[in-house]
Amino acid sequence: MGVYSRAPLAFERGEGARLYTADGEAYLDCLAGIAVTALGHTNPKLVQAVKDQAEKLWHVSNIFMIPDQQKLADRLTQVSFADVVFFTNSGTEAIECAIKTARKHHWANGHPERLDIIGFDGSFHGRSIAAVNASGNPSYLEGFGPKLPGFIQLPFGDMDALREAVGPTTAAIIIEPVQGEGGARSVPEATLKAMRQLCDETGTLLIYDEIQCGLARTGKLFAHEWVEGAEPDIMALAKALGGGFPVGACLATAEAAKGMTVGSHGSTYGGNPLAMAVGLAAMEELTKPELMAHVREVAGYFTQQLSGLRDRFPDVVVDVRGKGLLIGIKLATPNREFMQHARDQHLLIAGGGDNCVRLLPPLTLTLAEAREAIEKLEGACEAARARAKAAA
Numbered sequence: 157m158g159v160y161s162r163a164p165l166a167f168e169r170g171e172g173a174r175l176y177t178a179d180g181e182a183y184l185d186c187l188a189g190i191a192v193t194a195l196g197h198t199n200p201k202l203v204q205a206v207k208d209q210a211e212k213l214w215h216v217s218n219i220f221m222i223p224d225q226q227k228l229a230d231r232l233t234q235v236s237f238a239d240v241v242f243f244t245n246s247g248t249e250a251i252e253c254a255i256k257t258a259r260k261h262h263w264a265n266g267h268p269e270r271l272d273i274i275g276f277d278g279s280f281h282g283r284s285i286a287a288v289n290a291s292g293n294p295s296y297l298e299g300f301g302p303k304l305p306g307f308i309q310l311p312f313g314d315m316d317a318l319r320e321a322v323g324p325t326t327a328a329i330i331i332e333p334v335q336g337e338g339g340a341r342s343v344p345e346a347t348l349k350a351m352r353q354l355c356d357e358t359g360t361l362l363i364y365d366e367i368q369c370g371l372a373r374t375g376k377l378f379a380h381e382w383v384e385g386a387e388p389d390i391m392a393l394a395k396a397l398g399g400g401f402p403v404g405a406c407l408a409t410a411e412a413a414k415g416m417t418v419g420s421h422g423s424t425y426g427g428n429p430l431a432m433a434v435g436l437a438a439m440e441e442l443t444k445p446e447l448m449a450h451v452r453e454v455a456g457y458f459t460q461q462l463s464g465l466r467d468r469f470p471d472v473v474v475d476v477r478g479k480g481l482l483i484g485i486k487l488a489t490p491n492r493e494f495m496q497h498a499r500d501q502h503l504l505i506a507g508g509g510d511n512c513v514r515l516l517p518p519l520t521l522t523l524a525e526a527r528e529a530i531e532k533l534e535g536a537c538e539a540a541r542a543r544a545k546a547a548a
């Protein structure tokens with residue numbers, strides 16, 4: 157189906173932060189499959205995990221015990237607020253599970269009327285019918301039938317509107333602690349805290365979508381850990397969890413998941429042995445304190461250098477934002493054109509809402525590679541400036 161607007165570029169192999177075309181041209185990958193190949197392309201530990209498992213057992217149904225699934229669930233619950241985990245093949249499915257978990261919780265508590273899911277402008281939660289309704293972005297909803305009841309959108313970060321909206325039919329609030337597709341917008345600390353408090357006061361469940369911002373991307377294992385006392389009840393993960401192999405997860409407290417009893421949910425592939433072997437290998441790397449320290453160091457370098465670019469190219473760079481290695485650059489010139497200018501420099505970056513481009517490099521990006529990325533971005537800024545001048 158013609159659903160993608162593709163760049164005229166194909167890659168044959170990848171290694172670390174480099175992608176190579178069939179004729180051997182190298183590109184510096186600062187988009188990492190949109191925050192997926194967080195440990196770099198063909199990371200040797202992940203490659204080994206796939207190879208070893210591929211020779212043993214790929215798939216068994218969830219009607220049997222899957223020891224590595226239990227192990228990965230144990231690992232995820234050890235390092236998070238959660239007590240239980242459901243494994244999926246994508247972020248969207250993790251969101252789907254989160255929404256179902258929230259509604260079923262209230263149903264199990266004798267409140268089936270509590271079914272409204274409150275989301276925010278600029279959010280992105282995936283492409284299933286429930287996920288597009290949860291984010292409410294009109295361009296993703298158009299043509300797919302009426303907007304579903306039970307989903308409410310509010311302006312990003314508007315606590316007054318939120319206090320007004322939460323009521324006897326509210327099931328949950330869903331939010332990305334750092335918006336990804338929306339243009340790397342970080343939710344202010346005070347807002348996340350206030351949301352947690354409001355949820356506690358009203359029995360509303362708090363769902364974090366950390367599919368893009370989670371798993372060390374911001375320099376802490378989960379983005380919400382930057383804020384004390386703002387843990388969720390339910391959280392969706394994916395992307396970096398499989399490092400390129402499709403793995404997602406919905407984490408929840410036992411209380412939040414009380415309605416998710418036998419038969420209430422399921423998946424054919426979710427949590428299969430091959431996916432779990434990769435997930436375990438990825439988690440071992442992603443939870444290393446030295447990786448998180450490295451992310452903070454490289455992110456600090458980017459922040460400093462990008463603010464220099466903003467000063468030198470105020471006609472191109474309007475704002476630099478985000479958290480850790482989820483970096484948004486808001487532009488004065490069209491972001492699609494800027495991505496092309498970056499590609500001309502053999503640098504790959506992602507687009508984003510609010511006329512942003514995003515840098516989402518592998519978390520293993522070296523400082524030397526970050527320096528190279530900045531040089532290439534400077535080249536892209538010069539090209540954008542020249543193009544704007546020629547058009548004026």
Ligand code: PLP
Nearest residue numbers: 246247248280281282336367368
């Ligand atoms: N939520 C967020 C924050 C995302 O960034 C994405 C994907 O970009 C999704 C959900 C959907 O994940 P997937 O494309 O794996 O279904």
